[in-house]
Amino acid sequence: MKKTAFTVLISVFIAWIPLYMGAWDKALPAGTTPFKDADDKIRDNNAAIETAFDNDHVFTTGSTQTGEHNQVTLAVSAVKPTVSADEGALYNKDVDPGSGTAIAELFYEDEDATEIQLTSSGNRLANATYFTATDNAGTGSVDLIKAHTDDEVQLGTNTTVNGTLNATGTLTADAAAVVTTTLSVGTDLTVVGDIDPTSYSTNLGGFLDEDAMGTDSATAVASQQSIKAYVDTQDAAVIAGAGFVKASTDIVFNTTMTVASTFQALDLSGTVGSNTALVFLEVTANAAGNYVTKPTGRGGAFGIHYNANHRDYGGTNIVFEANGDIGYVTVLTDSSGSIDHGYTLNSTTITITVLGYIK
16 A cells, blocks of 8 residues: 555656746746745746757856857758848758768858858858859859869859969869969869950960060960961062072162272171071172172182282172172171172272072
8 A cells, every 4th residue: 555655656746847847838837826836937947948048058057158159050941941021041951962861051041032052061062053242233143163063163254363273173264264363273274265365474474466576485375466477477588499588678788898909898697697698699889890709708818809810700709890880799608697898999889789698
C-alpha cells in the first residue's frame, strides 16, 4: 500500500513539472491562479524568456546582459518569404548542390521579390552567377565577375579595374574590359568582345601607329594600316626584281670645288645611308672641264685618274665640253656612304643628283 501511494505521488509530481518549469506561456499566470502560486509562474516565464534570448545573445543572469549578438542563427525557410514595401529578408534555404543532400545556404530577397543566393557550398557565389552592382544611373545593375561554367574567371560587360588584375588561370571578358594599371594572366586571356588596338600596352611593348616606323621599336605592335603604308612606300622606291632603289630628286651637291684638280669627299649618306652602296649619279657643270669620281681612299691622287692626253679613260671620268652638258657616272661609296670627287676647275659650279643606288 505504501509503495502504491508513493508511485502515485511521483506520477503527480512529474505531471506538475511542466506547469512550474515549462516554456514561455503568455497566458500564465492565469487570472484564477492563487496569488501564492503566481510568483512561481512569473519566474518560470522569466526563465523561459532568458533561455530564448540567450540564444545568440549576451543575456544570461549574472552576465553583462547587454543583449548584443554572439552570432545570428537562421532557421531554414521552407518557402521563399513574402516581403512588403520598404523591407528586405535575409534567410536560409535548403539547396541541393548536386550531391543529393540539401545544404542550408544564405539568401536575400528585396521588396521587388528579387532573390539573391549569397553562398554556395562554402563559396560566396553560385557557379555561373554574376556578382552584380547598381549601375551609375541607379536604375539597373552591372555584371562584375563570375565563375564561368568551365571554371574560368569571367568579367562582365564593360568592366573597369582601377588597379592590378591578376588571374592565374584563364580570364574571359564578355566585352570591353578596362584595367587601368596591370593585367596579369597566368595562362590565357580570352576576349569575347574587342580590345581597343589604339591604346593597349604590355610589359614587352604596346601599340604604335607610325607609317614610317620611326620609333623602330623591337617590342611594339604596328597597325595593319601602318605596315601597309610602310611597305607601299618602300615598294614604290624599289624597281621590282632588281633591288635598285630609286632615290629622291634632291640635289646632293651644287657648288664649286674647294681646290681644282684635287679629290674631296662627297657625303651621300643622307640618301643611301651610312653603308656601302653602288650609286648612279647625274652630273652637270656650267663650264667645260673634267669631272672625276672614285671610291673613297682608292686609286691615289686626282692626276692618276685624269691627264690632258688621256682625259677620257676610266669609267669615272666625265668630259664637259660646254655649259649645261650632262653626264652620268657609277661609283661605289665606302661604309659611311661617302665617295671622292673632283673637277679640273674650282670656279665651275657642279650639280650632282643621286638617281638611284644598290645597297
